Amino acid sequence: xxxxxxxxxxxxxxxxxxxxxxxxxxxxxxxxxxxxxxxxxxxxxxxxxxxxxxxxxxxxxxxxxxxxxxxxxxxxxxxxxxxxxxxxxxxxxxxxxxxxxxxxxxxxxxxxxxxxxxxxxxxxxx
Numbered sequence: 001x002x003x004x005x006x007x008x009x010x011x012x013x014x015x016x017x018x019x020x021x022x023x024x025x026x027x028x029x030x031x032x033x034x035x036x037x038x039x040x041x042x043x044x045x046x047x048x049x050x051x052x053x054x055x056x057x058x059x060x061x062x063x064x065x066x067x068x069x070x071x072x073x074x075x076x077x078x079x080x081x082x083x084x085x086x087x088x089x090x091x092x093x094x095x096x097x098x099x100x101x102x103x104x105x106x107x108x109x110x111x112x113x114x115x116x117x118x119x120x121x122x123x124x125x126x
Contacts, residue, residue, distance in 0.1 A: 010050075016041070063113040070106045074099060 018026065030040035039053035077099050085091050111118035 063109055067106060067109050067113070070102060070109065074102045074106070077102070 026040070027037055030037045033040055033043075035043065035049055035053055039049035042053070043049040077095070081091055081095055081099070108118045
């Protein structure tokens with residue numbers, strides 16, 4: 001009985017050493033092409049990334065930074081709500097609704113980065 005690794009047709013491997021600058025360059029190009037670095041290197045050297053290479057949507061770093069900012073803002077809001085509740089203060093429902101809307105905003109930005117349609121927002125009314 002043959003296992004999955006016995007069926008592999010590629011029996012040779014190579015090691016490429018990269019400087020930090022070279023790695024940033026090649027991994028950035030691979031990311032823009034939507035390929036893993038190995039598949040990108042194979043495509044660049046022999047013209048074909050291989051039958052098992054899976055295309056990935058390239059990362060949009062602007063959108064990812066926006067997502068990180070939103071996550072930080074939501075974390076700060078949750079911390080303030082928890083601090084207020086733990087000190088015995090009443091927590092405003094509109095503050096909770098704002099946090100939920102912010103989560104929906106992050107969801108929408110992630111969908112945008114993936115090139116997908118998020119559908120309608122079903123967040124709470126203020």
